[in-house]
Amino acid sequence: MSDTFDLDDESPAQQPRPARAPRGEAGRLVSFLRGIAEGRLDDRLDSTSFEDLALRAVAEQANAAAARAAADVKEARQRVELVTTGVDEAIEAMVRLVIEGDLSGTLRLGVRDAALTPLIAGVGQVMETLKKFVNEIREAALQLSTSSAEVLAAATQNESSTSAQASAIHETTATMEELKGASHQIAENAQMVASIAEQTLSGARTGEGAIKSFMSSMESVKRNAVEVDDAIAKLSKRVERIGTVVEVIDEIADRSDLLALNAALEGAKAGEAGRGFSIVAAEMRRLAENVMESTKEIKNLITEIREATHAAKEASDGNKRMAAEGEKLGGNAMQSVSGILSGIQETSDAARVIHLATQQQRTATEQVVQSMSEIEEVTRQAQAGSKQATGAASELTSLAERLANLVKRFKVA
Amino acid sequence: MWDSRTGFAQRTEGGPRGQDAWFFSLRILGGRYAFEAALVTEVVRLGPLTRLPAAPSFLPGVFTHRGEVLPVLDIGQLVGQGSIPVRASTRAAIVHCGPWKVAVVSEAVEGLVAIPRRAVEPPPAESSGVAEFLAGVAQDRKGAVAILDMPRLVEAARARAVPAGSATP
Amino acid sequence: MSDEAAQLILFQVATSVFATAVRDVVRIGSVREIGADELVLDSALGRPYSRERGIVVTLDGAERTLVVDRVLGTRSVPAHAVQPLPAFAAACIRSGALAGLVLVDDVPMPLVDIPNLVRERVDRAAPPPP
Numbered sequence: 001m002s003d004t005f006d007l008d009d010e011s012p013a014q015q016p017r018p019a020r021a022p023r024g025e026a027g028r029l030v031s032f033l034r035g036i037a038e039g040r041l042d043d044r045l046d047s048t049s050f051e052d053l054a055l056r057a058v059a060e061q062a063n064a065a066a067a068r069a070a071a072d073v074k075e076a077r078q079r080v081e082l083v084t085t086g087v088d089e090a091i092e093a094m095v096r097l098v099i100e101g102d103l104s105g106t107l108r109l110g111v112r113d114a115a116l117t118p119l120i121a122g123v124g125q126v127m128e129t130l131k132k133f134v135n136e137i138r139e140a141a142l143q144l145s146t147s148s149a150e151v152l153a154a155a156t157q158n159e160s161s162t163s164a165q166a167s168a169i170h171e172t173t174a175t176m177e178e179l180k181g182a183s184h185q186i187a188e189n190a191q192m193v194a195s196i197a198e199q200t201l202s203g204a205r206t207g208e209g210a211i212k213s214f215m216s217s218m219e220s221v222k223r224n225a226v227e228v229d230d231a232i233a234k235l236s237k238r239v240e241r242i243g244t245v246v247e248v249i250d251e252i253a254d255r256s257d258l259l260a261l262n263a264a265l266e267g268a269k270a271g272e273a274g275r276g277f278s279i280v281a282a283e284m285r286r287l288a289e290n291v292m293e294s295t296k297e298i299k300n301l302i303t304e305i306r307e308a309t310h311a312a313k314e315a316s317d318g319n320k321r322m323a324a325e326g327e328k329l330g331g332n333a334m335q336s337v338s339g340i341l342s343g344i345q346e347t348s349d350a351a352r353v354i355h356l357a358t359q360q361q362r363t364a365t366e367q368v369v370q371s372m373s374e375i376e377e378v379t380r381q382a383q384a385g386s387k388q389a390t391g392a393a394s395e396l397t398s399l400a401e402r403l404a405n406l407v408k409r410f411k412v413a
Numbered sequence: 414m415w416d417s418r419t420g421f422a423q424r425t426e427g428g429p430r431g432q433d434a435w436f437f438s439l440r441i442l443g444g445r446y447a448f449e450a451a452l453v454t455e456v457v458r459l460g461p462l463t464r465l466p467a468a469p470s471f472l473p474g475v476f477t478h479r480g481e482v483l484p485v486l487d488i489g490q491l492v493g494q495g496s497i498p499v500r501a502s503t504r505a506a507i508v509h510c511g512p513w514k515v516a517v518v519s520e521a522v523e524g525l526v527a528i529p530r531r532a533v534e535p536p537p538a539e540s541s542g543v544a545e546f547l548a549g550v551a552q553d554r555k556g557a558v559a560i561l562d563m564p565r566l567v568e569a570a571r572a573r574a575v576p577a578g579s580a581t582p
Numbered sequence: 583m584s585d586e587a588a589q590l591i592l593f594q595v596a597t598s599v600f601a602t603a604v605r606d607v608v609r610i611g612s613v614r615e616i617g618a619d620e621l622v623l624d625s626a627l628g629r630p631y632s633r634e635r636g637i638v639v640t641l642d643g644a645e646r647t648l649v650v651d652r653v654l655g656t657r658s659v660p661a662h663a664v665q666p667l668p669a670f671a672a673a674c675i676r677s678g679a680l681a682g683l684v685l686v687d688d689v690p691m692p693l694v695d696i697p698n699l700v701r702e703r704v705d706r707a708a709p710p711p712p
Contacts, residue, residue: 254612261610264656268589268604278656285655463690464598465667466626466699467677475671475683475690482683482690484671513670567670574674 025055032062041070215330222323229320232313239305246298253291260284434530438523438558439506442494442543445556447526448508448563455507456522459485459499471570473499476516483507486515491570492543510567517563528553533560545569586661590684592654592691593637595627599654600694601684607696608638608645610653622648625703626679627694639696646700659684664693677702 028045035043044063050056089110260281267278435450455478462474462485471491475482485505489495497503497518505516528551536547536559546569548562589604613621613633621636623629625648636647663685666672679699683690 258610258612261653261655265591265604265607265610268591268656268658271589282655463683463692465671465675465692466598466600466628466680466694467675468671469674472671472674475668477685477688477690480688482665482668482685484668484674486670513673514668515670571670571673574676 025050025052025059029055029058029062032059032066036062036066036069041066041073212334215327215334219323219327222320222327226320229313229316232309232316235305236309239302239309242298243302246295246302249291250295250299253288253295257285257288257292260288433527436526436528436558436560437506438526439517439519440521440523441488441497441517441519442492443520445523445558446488446543446561447523447528447551447558448548448561450525452508452510452563453506454509456524457505457507457516458501459503459505459516459518460501462499469570469573470496471573473518478507478516483514483516486517486567486570488517488543488566491566491573492545494542508563508567510564513567513571515567523555526553526555526558528558528560536560587658588661588664588684590657590659590693591637592657592686593635593650594652594654595625595630595650598628599691600627601657601686601691602637602694602696603681604656606639608640611636611638611647613647613649622646622700622703625699626677627699637696639700641697641700641704646704648696648700657686659686665690 032043032045043066045059047056047059047063050059263281264278264285267274267276267281270277436447437450437453438445438447440446457478460476462476464474465472468474471487473485473487473490473496475484477483485499486508487497489497497520499518503518504522505518506522507514507516532553533549533551536549537544543559543561546562546566547559549560551558551560590601591604591607591610592599592601594600613636621633623633627648630649630651632651633649635650635653637650637653638645638647640646664682665685666682667675667680677698679695679702680692681695681698682693684693685691
């Protein structure tokens with residue numbers, strides 16, 4: 001112990017330096033206190049050395065304080081040591097617990113201290129909790145292991161089955177695609193057939209129409225020919241009647257002419273006496289001549305009419321023959337066309353059926369393909385998923401194993 | 414000279430010199446045929462003919478001229494050398510041969526020609542066809558000309574008259 | 583009309599028109615009612631185109647019909663219109679069928695003696711042709 005203290009020793013606490021430290025006993029006191037403050041609790045003052053009674057008292061008290069402090073400190077130190085030891089032990093135990101995994105016992109410390117009780121309780125709680133936890137985990141790990149095994153198995157199976165399914169689906173899809181393509185082709189061909197049939201059908205219908213109109217015009221020609229025949233017959237009859245009448249007139253005119261001629265002859269023979277007679281006769285002759293001129297004209301006309309009528313009749317007959325021929329041809333053509341039509345109709349219907357069917361098929365196929373694609377997608381996803389699942393499952397399994405291993409270390413009971 | 418009034422050729426001072434004779438030339442049968450001009454009284458355009466039934470072929474018909482009915486003589490038909498076509502423009506020479514008065518039809522009428530008598534040569538020896546009636550042949554400025562003996566010709570024609578009762582072709 | 587007028591019948595055979603004196607004509611008849619042997623078809627006048635009319639004459643007491651195409655009618659002409667044939671023509675034509683000429687409108691027309699015509703026809707037809 002030093003009685004002096006260096007006030008210049010600055011502690012890191014940066015105590016303000018007084019202006020002038022008291023010397024003497026106060027100073028001794030101060031440095032003693034300082035020492036105590038610094039932890040030199042074992043220092044004692046010789047109180048008897050103090051002359052100042054007050055200071056003496058203080059020194060005595062200081063001694064007492066120091067002694068008390070020292071004792072306290074010692075005690076504290078002792079306790080701390082104890083506790084520290086206890087804590088160490090606890091820690092050791094926990095470490096052991098952790099490393100060895102033995103949760104079966106309770107924590108027993110070789111050191112007893114009330115201060116350690118909460119610690120022990122706390123650690124005990126921790127251990128209990130840990131125990132529970134470990135149990136749970138073990139259970140979970142077990143479950144997990146099982147489940148993950150199952151999942152793995154399932155996933156593997158799923159994977160393989162989905163793989164198979166995927167390939168099967170893919171095959172189906174491929175087939176369906178082919179089918180789609182083929183049915184597309186068929187549909188197109190059917191479409192072509194249908195359209196060709198349509199065209200032929202409409203062409204045949206047009207032909208049918210044309211033939212029908214041709215037949216009806218033959219019909220008209222026939223009817224016309226019949227009408228013409230009737231007209232010609234009527235005309236011929238009339239002409240004949242006219243001819244008859246003309247003949248009669250001619251006859252009369254001729255006779256008149258003769259009469260007149262002979263009358264003129266007689267008149268001429270009679271000479272002067274017969275002159276008047278001759279004149280009348282001449283007049284009569286002129287009349288008769290006029291009539292005969294007219295009848296000649298009429299006869300010419302009749303001849304012309306007869307010829308025209310004959311020509312018309314011939315033409316009409318020709319027309320009738322032609323119409324009959326035309327009818328026959330038309331009938332034949334009609335039959336052919338009907339045959340074609342029914343054939344085409346059948347073809348057309350068949351083609352349309354095919355077309356529709358293939359269209360339907362196509363649609364269905366497309367739908368199937370679509371569905372298949374979707375399924376494929378799903379399957380692929382499933383595949384991916386199941387791969388993932390498998391991976392996850394295997395990961396899970398390995399994790400579970402690790403956990404189980406980990407947990408295995410803990411002896412729970 | 415030619416006197417159209419009387420129809421007779423007049424021998425005038427201005428006429429042919431002594432030895433020349435007037436002939437009347439026609440174109441018939443493709444050639445020049447002439448005969449005594451004195452026989453000709455007139456040249457006429459023929460016009461439509463009246464056919465006569467039972468007439469010979471050299472008598473194609475009759476026609477009226479100045480109120481007179483004249484017969485037509487076709488020399489071609491007479492000698493069997495085709496017939497002279499009778500058209501509106503056909504010219505004939507009215508010829509007097511004794512009692513006969515005929516209109517000699519021609520292809521063309523040339524008219525009066527003067528031919529020296531000594532220039533008239535004997536006809537060729539053939540006696541067929543028209544040569545039968547030739548008095549001679551001559552040459553003038555225009556070429557050869559056959560001299561017909563018209564009176565003989567006409568008489569010969571008459572002699573070939575068709576017998577009664579035959580039909581004309 | 584002068585009292586010397588000649589009364590004629592004008593008729594047509596084929597393309598030619600002829601005249602004949604009325605006194606020779608018995609009547610004008612229709613050919614249809616007449617038998618073939620009484621018909622005179624082919625004569626010096628030519629061959630008619632048709633058989634419309636017949637001029638009936640009497641020949642040796644029998645009626646003969648000359649078939650003509652047309653009978654134009656009676657015609658009166660002045661006497662001077664009836665002329666004999668020109669000398670040359672008369673000399674060339676020996677047939678009695680041709681009696682002369684008639685100037686009808688200044689156009690000469692053959693004047694036919696039909697009985698002679700028929701007779702000559704008959705006479706010609708009777709002996710066989712040489």
